[in-house]
Amino acid sequence: MGAALGDRAVPDVPQVFEWRGYRCTYDHWVAPNSAGRPALVAIHPIGVGLSRRFWDRFAARWQLTGEGGPLLDLYAPDLLGCGEASMPRALCEPADWGAQLADFVEQVVGRPAIVLVQGALFPVAIELAAIARSRGTPLAGLVLGGPPAWNTMVEVAPVWRQRLLWNLLFDGPVGDWFYRYARRREFLRNFSVKQLFATAEAVDGEWLDTLDRGAADMASRYAVFAFLSQAWKRGYGEAIAQLEEPVLALFGRTASSISRSGKGESPEERLRQYLDHLPNGRGAIIAGRNVLPYEAPDDFLRETLAFVRAIAP
Secondary structure, X not given: OOEEEOOEEEOOOOEEEEEOOEEEEEEEEOOOOOOOOXXXXXEOOXXXXXXXXXXXXXXXXXXXXXXXXXXXXXXXXXXXXXXXXXXXXXXXXXXXXXXXXXXXXHHHHOOOEEEEXXXXXXXXXXXXXXXXXXXXXXXXXXXXXXXXXXHXXXXXXXXXXXXXXXXXXXXXXXXXXXXXXXXXXXXXXXXXXXXXXXXXXXXXXXXXXXXXXXXXXXXXXXXXXHHHOOOOOEOOHHHXXXXXXXXXXEEEOOOOOOOHHHOOOOHHHHHHHHXXXXXXXXXXXXXXXXXXXXXXXXXXXXXXXXXXXHHOO
């Protein structure tokens, strides 16, 4: 079952999936009449304190859809290094997390997946889609919540720079000090207001409490630093053009970018660029800025539900 927390219904304890010797945790919301249908698999963003808990608001609303319950099962896994999963001291890359999720879908979910992915974790979903395709079990679809600007997705960060950032800055005393500074509540509040949410009022106690809990273990810094080292910038333009799966791209009305390559673009321009390159893409502009499933869960749910009904009636 689960415990009530605000407007969320969350499982009491996570379920556990072992992957390559690591503990990987996940939540599962069951749809009573989902036999023979795909399942939703939600990929959380990576940042200080972020984990599968990012999806709780959406999950609570998903449970209320449908006359006899939600259409599909919903799974929200912790990526390696986040939440309650193992936190190795390793420079994880999208291919690593994509492999984790591919095995999760195959061994735990056991059916085609419609993947919901937040922001700059889109490369992880791309890697997952490629692995699933190679195994003859392609994804049923993808929903992108505020993906990066197109120019950011086609950028290639030099591997030497990634390694330099990791070895000299992140994996040592400097990184330790920075993470202790970055997980302070005031820093998290200011960053969320400046970079993530459409309004300062939306950065509430629930959001900050979740980040506080998620960042309590200092080992959670490794996944964050792996992301900050830009290992996810591998030039995914060609891979996106090869996505045959149905894709829904959602952008917030006040979407912004922390990357220089994406600054100055309107949400409409971003959406158009994605639709120009996606073979089977559709999209919409909804309320919110950069964390749509959390700050605008009702709008995100509405568009996701319409997409699911279209591709998995």
